[in-house]
Amino acid sequence: xxxxxxxxxxxxxxxxxxxxxxxxxxxxxxxxxxxxxxxxxxxxxxxxxxxxxxxxxxxxxxxxxxxxxxxxxxxxxxxxxxxxxxxxxxxxxxxxxxxxxxxxxxxxxxxxxxxxxxxxxxxxxxxxxxxxxxxxxxxxxxxxxxxxxxxxxxxxxxxxxxxxxxxxxxxxxxxxxxxxxxxxxxxxxxxxxxxxxxxxxxxxxxxxxxxxxxxxxx
Amino acid sequence: xxxxxxxxxxxxxxxxxxxxxxxxxxxxxxxxxxxxxxxxxxxxxxxxxxxxxxxxxxxxxxxxxxxxxxxxxxxxxxxxxxxxxxxxxxxxxxxxxxxxxxxxxxxxxxxxxxxxxxxxxxxxxxxxxxxxxxxxxxxxxxxxxxxxxxxxxxxxxxxxxxxxxxxxxxxxxxxxxxxxxxxxxxxxxxxxxxxxxxxxxxxxxxxxxxxxxxxxxxxxxxxxxxxxxxxxxxxxxxxxxxxxxxxxxxxxxxxxxxxxxxxxxxxxxxxxxxxxxxxxxxxxxxxxxxxxxxxxxxxxxxxxxxxxxxxxxxxxxxxxxxxxxxxxxxxxxxxxxxxxxxxxxxxxxxxxxxxxxxxxxxxxxxxxxxxxxxxxxxxxxxxxxxxxxxxxxxxxxxxxxxxxxxxxxxxxxxxxxxxxxxxxxxxxxxxxxxxxxxxxxxxxxxxxxxxxxxxxxxxxxxxxxxxxxxxxxxxxxxxxxxxxxxxxxx
Numbered sequence: 260x261x262x263x264x265x266x267x268x269x270x271x272x273x274x275x276x277x278x279x280x281x282x283x284x285x286x287x288x289x290x291x292x293x294x295x296x297x298x299x300x301x302x303x304x305x306x307x308x309x310x311x312x313x314x315x316x317x318x319x320x321x322x323x324x325x326x327x328x329x330x331x332x333x334x335x336x337x338x339x340x341x342x343x344x345x346x347x348x349x350x351x352x353x354x355x356x357x358x359x360x361x362x363x364x365x366x367x368x369x370x371x372x373x374x375x376x377x378x379x380x381x382x383x384x385x386x387x388x389x390x391x392x393x394x395x396x397x398x399x400x401x402x403x404x405x406x407x408x409x410x411x412x413x414x415x416x417x418x419x420x421x422x423x424x425x426x427x428x429x430x431x432x433x434x435x436x437x438x439x440x441x442x443x444x445x446x447x448x449x450x451x452x453x454x455x456x457x458x459x460x461x462x463x464x465x466x467x468x469x470x471x472x473x474x475x476x477x
Numbered sequence: 478x479x480x481x482x483x484x485x486x487x488x489x490x491x492x493x494x495x496x497x498x499x500x501x502x503x504x505x506x507x508x509x510x511x512x513x514x515x516x517x518x519x520x521x522x523x524x525x526x527x528x529x530x531x532x533x534x535x536x537x538x539x540x541x542x543x544x545x546x547x548x549x550x551x552x553x554x555x556x557x558x559x560x561x562x563x564x565x566x567x568x569x570x571x572x573x574x575x576x577x578x579x580x581x582x583x584x585x586x587x588x589x590x591x592x593x594x595x596x597x598x599x600x601x602x603x604x605x606x607x608x609x610x611x612x613x614x615x616x617x618x619x620x621x622x623x624x625x626x627x628x629x630x631x632x633x634x635x636x637x638x639x640x641x642x643x644x645x646x647x648x649x650x651x652x653x654x655x656x657x658x659x660x661x662x663x664x665x666x667x668x669x670x671x672x673x674x675x676x677x678x679x680x681x682x683x684x685x686x687x688x689x690x691x692x693x694x695x696x697x698x699x700x701x702x703x704x705x706x707x708x709x710x711x712x713x714x715x716x717x718x719x720x721x722x723x724x725x726x727x728x729x730x731x732x733x734x735x736x737x738x739x740x741x742x743x744x745x746x747x748x749x750x751x752x753x754x755x756x757x758x759x760x761x762x763x764x765x766x767x768x769x770x771x772x773x774x775x776x777x778x779x780x781x782x783x784x785x786x787x788x789x790x791x792x793x794x795x796x797x798x799x800x801x802x803x804x805x806x807x808x809x810x811x812x813x814x815x816x817x818x819x820x821x822x823x824x825x826x827x828x829x830x831x832x833x834x835x836x837x838x839x840x841x842x843x844x845x846x847x848x849x850x851x852x853x854x855x856x857x858x859x860x861x862x863x864x865x866x867x868x869x870x871x872x873x874x875x876x877x878x879x880x881x882x883x884x885x886x887x888x889x890x891x892x893x894x895x896x897x898x899x900x901x902x903x904x905x906x907x908x909x910x911x912x913x914x915x916x917x918x919x920x921x922x923x924x925x926x927x928x929x930x931x932x933x934x935x936x937x938x939x940x941x942x943x944x945x946x947x948x949x950x951x952x953x954x955x956x957x958x959x960x961x962x963x964x965x966x967x
Contacts, residue, residue, distance in 0.1 A: 377684050396650065403643070412639060419646050426650065430657045435668050437536075438605030442649070445612045449642050452619050456635050463628050472632045475712045 260308055264429070267301045268391040271425060272367070275398040275418065279359050279405075282352075284345060287414045288337045294421055295329035305428060317436040324440060325424075328447050333417065340454045341410055344461040351408050359405055366401060367394045388429040396422030409457045409467040413450065420446050478523070479530055479539050479600060482516045485509055486593035493586045499571075499578055502585050503564045509589065510557040513596075517553040521546050525952060528959065531602075540602035540671070543959035547810060548735045549599045551817045555727045556592050558934045559720045562825050563588070565928030566720055569832050575625070584624065584718075591617040591724065598732050604739070605669045608645070608652055611700060611736060614729055615641040621721045622713045633709075633716035640709040641700055648696020648736075654689035655740070658682040671739060675966065678747035686744055690754060693740050694761070700733035703761050703795055704768040707788050711772075714784035715837065719828025722780060726787045726824055727817040734794055734813065741798055742964045751801035758799030759890060765792025766897045773904035778837045779830070782908060783823050786863055789901055790816040790871075796894065797878045800885055806961045808877030814953075815870035815945060819862050822938035826856040829928055829935075830912075839908060843915035848924050853913055855935045860909055862942055864902035870945035 274294040281287050299322055306319035352359070370393050374386070396419050403415030424442070427434050434442070461467050489509035493502055520541060523530055530541040541549070567584065570576050576584070594617050598610035615638060623634030656669055658681045667673040674681070699706040714722045741758070745751045769789035776782040790812065797809030829852040834842050845853040862869030875898065882891040926932050 377688060393650075400643070409635070416639070416643060416646070419643060423646060423650050423653065427653045427656075430653060431660060431668075434605055434653070434656065435603065435665075437538075438603065438609065438669065441606060441609035442612075445609055445616065448616050449612075449638070452616055453638060456619075456623070456631065456638065459623070459626065459631050460635060463626075463631050469635075472628075472635070474629055475632055475636075475716075 260304065263304055264301065264388060267297055267304075268388045268425070268429065271297050271301075271395055271421075272391045275395050275402075275422075276360060276363055278414070278418065279363050279398065279402060280356050282356070284341055284351065284408065284410050285338075287411060288334050288341065291337075291414050291417060292330060292334040294418070295325070295334075298421055298425060299326045299330055301425065301428060305433070309432075317439075318433055321433070321436070321439050321443075324443050328443055329417075329421070332447070333450050336450060336454055337410060337413065340457050344457055344467050345408075345410075351406050351411055353405060353407070359401075362401060363394075363398050366397045367391075370394045370397060386429075389426060392422055392425040392429055394422075395425060398422075407468050407470050409453075409460055409469055412469065413453050413457070416453075417446070417450070478516060478519060479532060479541065480534070482513065482520065483593065483596055483600065485512050485516070486589045486596065489589045490586050490593070493582055493589070497578075499581055502582060503567075506560045506563065506585055506589070510553070510560040513553045513592075514557050517546075517550055521550060521956075525956065538601050538603055538606060541600055542963055543956050544738070544810075544963050545599045545735070547814065547956055547960055548731050549596065551731060551814060552592065552595050552599065552728050555723065555817060555821050558821060558825070558938060559588075559723050562723075562828070562928070562931040562934045563720045565930045566718070566828055566832070569927055570718075580624075584621070587617055587621050588721070588724070591621065593617075595728055595732055599735065602671050603669050604652055604655065604671055604674075607736060607739075608649055611648075611697070611732060612642070612645045614732060615645065615700070618717075618721065618725060618729065622717045622725075624718050624721070625716070627716075629712075630716045633712035637709045637713040640706075644696050644699025644706060646696070647699075648693050651689045651692030651694075651696055651740075654685050654692060655743075658685040658689060671743075674743050675746055678743050678966075679749075681743075681747050683748065686747055687753060690740060690744050691757070694737060694757060697733045697736040697740075698761060698795075701730050701737065701795075702733075702765075702788050702791050704765040704788060704792070707765065707768065710788060711781045711784040714787065714824075715778055715780040719780075719824055719831060722784075722827075723821045723824040726784070727821040730787060730791055731813055731817060734791060737795075738798055738964060741801075742966065745801060746966045751799070755799045755801055758795050762792040762795030762797075762799060763890065763893065763897075765789065765795065766894065766901075768792075770897050770900045770904065773901055773908065776908055777839055779839050779842075779909065779912070780824070780827055780837055782839075782905070783820065783827060783863075786901070786905070787816075787820055790820070790863075793875065793878060793894070796890065797881065800881060800887075801965075802881055802885060803961050803965060804884060805878060805881035806964055807957055808874055808881050810957050810960055811949070812871070812874035812878060815874045815942065816863075818938055818942050818945070819859060819869065819871050822855065822935050822942065823859045823863060825931060825935050825938070826852050826859060829926070829931055830856070832927055833922060839912060842912040845913050847916075848922060849926060850924075851926055851932050852935065855939050857910075857913055858939060860905055862946075864905050865898055866902075868943060868946045870942045873946050873949075 278290040302322035306322045309315045399418030492505045524546045532539045594610050594613040619638040623630045662680045702710040769785045772785045794809045797805045865872050865875050
């Protein structure tokens with residue numbers, strides 16, 4: 260089983276790099292869906308494992324909710340928002356893509372060194388799964404600050420959440436069931452609210468470029 | 478009884494959906510807030526008698542102790558004041574067609590959803606569910622911040638929802654590390670259980686716990702408005718309708734600070750000293766006070782000025798918790814109560830001013846004593862109170878905090894804090910006091926108060942803060958002392 264988990268954690272990290280290399284908002288949403296499918300797979304494997312070992316169905320239920328929310332509904336919602344607000348295609352990033360990818364590489368190296376010096380997380384060898392998932396969170400943050408459009412920021416936020424979810428699975432075998440469900444519900448509501456706000460921003464400012472809305476200062 | 482407390486706001490939300498007439502909605506809102514106050518009073522009595530309230534239902538997640546009842550009482554009392562104030566405020570907005578009946582309903586629904594999430598955050602034992610509830614407070618109040626749908630309001634709401642969601646997500650990472658540090662110590666049914674974590678604190682893994690604290694401080698600190706994560710706060714507080722600014726400043730910030738205090742208690746208990754946590758908390762706190770002192774001087778908008786003052790007071794509470802002596806924690810908790818009431822009074826008064834003058838700019842307001850005699854008096858006294866002038870309550874708690882700092886022989890931080898408080902007081906006087914005098918009042922408005930229920934609430938709050946400055950009831954003192962015991966342990 261740990262082979263599958265290792266492979267999935269590396270694939271998740273790769274999906275984050277892919278996301279950073281995407282140019283168009285449509286492809287962000289596709290990559291996000293791919294990442295969510297990987298997470299659903301990971302949760303499914305862990306769920307089946309815990310069902311065999313302890314007869315516990317909690318993680319499988321979480322897996323179903325992940326599929327429903329992250330794989331199906333949120334990408335659908337983002338696509339719908341995108342179709343309504345993005346009538347013209349503009350460049351969406353400040354730095355060019357090679358520099359962003361090199362930045363991501365630095366993030367992974369940084370995470371590796373900072374976690375390898377923290378005793379308590381590693382038992383003997385360095386826990387690469389946790390390194391990968393925390394890199395995923397940091398790349399999500401980096402993605403948020405590297406994009407200008409509101410939808411890009413929502414995707415960045417979702418990648419951060421994905422990273423945290425995976426960290427919870429790898430580091431602690433999942434949070435208590437009720438907490439997991441609560442977190443997923445919060446994310447769902449947050450994305451719905453952010454989607455509505457993107458509409459309003461577009462209505463008032465004529466664009467979803469975040470850099471253009473900075474009237475409030477000081 | 479405890480579950481009834483959580484059920485009341487939910488029932489109120491359902492009633493707002495069902496009842497169409499605005500009179501009924503006002504009535505439901507006031508009734509719900511009065512019922513909440515009564516239940517909170519009964520729970521407070523129970524806590525005074527039995528120290529903690531726990532039920533075995535639903536896996537025993539319901540838990541109240543002296544620390545949470547203090548914050549909970551602040552929530553219900555300010556909730557009551559706000560719901561009374563809202564009647565007059567919303568009627569006036571309806572008259573000027575700034576909102577219609579449908580939006581009035583949305584206002585009440587979101588307000589009670591917000592109160593529900595706040596109460597949930599304060600009455601659970603599981604830190605994970607507390608996180609879920611605190612994140613839900615952001616979501617419930619996001620549309621309230623952008624309620625007027627103007628350009629500025631949308632910008633503030635967007636900033637609020639993005640910065641707070643990401644910040645709170647970082648706190649979740651910290652909570653995962655906290656759970657990670659307890660693996661092997663606690664059973665899986667006790668994961669993230671606050672009392673279990675606190676009782677077994679010495680066995681938790683230290684390095685992971687440090688990592689957890691830093692992430693949680695950044696996360697909840699974003700929500701509590703500690704510098705340098707405070708950037709959403711002035712925007713959101715100035716753009717939200719005034720009763721909502723009141724709830725955010727008086728209630729929401731305390732909720733986030735409550736989360737930080739819970740975590741600090743676990744970590745200091747685990748390390749046996751407060752050196753690690755203390756250094757970080759004091760740095761962040763001093764930085765917040767400095768930020769507020771700098772920005773208060775340059776403010777042109779009175780609601781933003783009040784928002785920066787909230788950052789200052791959160792900083793003072795963070796410093797008090799950082800020192801972690803019984804006296805300083807007592808001062809910090811007392812300051813939390815006093816700041817909430819005083820700041821609520823100021824934000825509610827600012828709503829009256831905004832409705833009269835239709836502007837948030839300080840330079841356009843003249844002759845307030847003529848146009849709004851009662852509000853002007855309360856606002857003037859409130860500004861003195863928030864600046865830390867005796868006999869008001871903020872002075873009393875600041876005095877306790879500062880004397881606790883000097884008792885620890887930390888003359889540098891104590892002296893710096895006194896200096897900064899003096900600077901902030903000067904800043905408030907310089908920027909704000911020109912609004913009270915002057916004869917050239919705007920011609921289109923006539924003298925007189927608009928919002929009569931609102932005036933009653935602000936006068937009531939003035940009475941509360943003046944009394945609290947002179948005399949603290951023994952029951953309250955006992956509660957705070959118990960809370961200090963809970964935080965320090967033993």
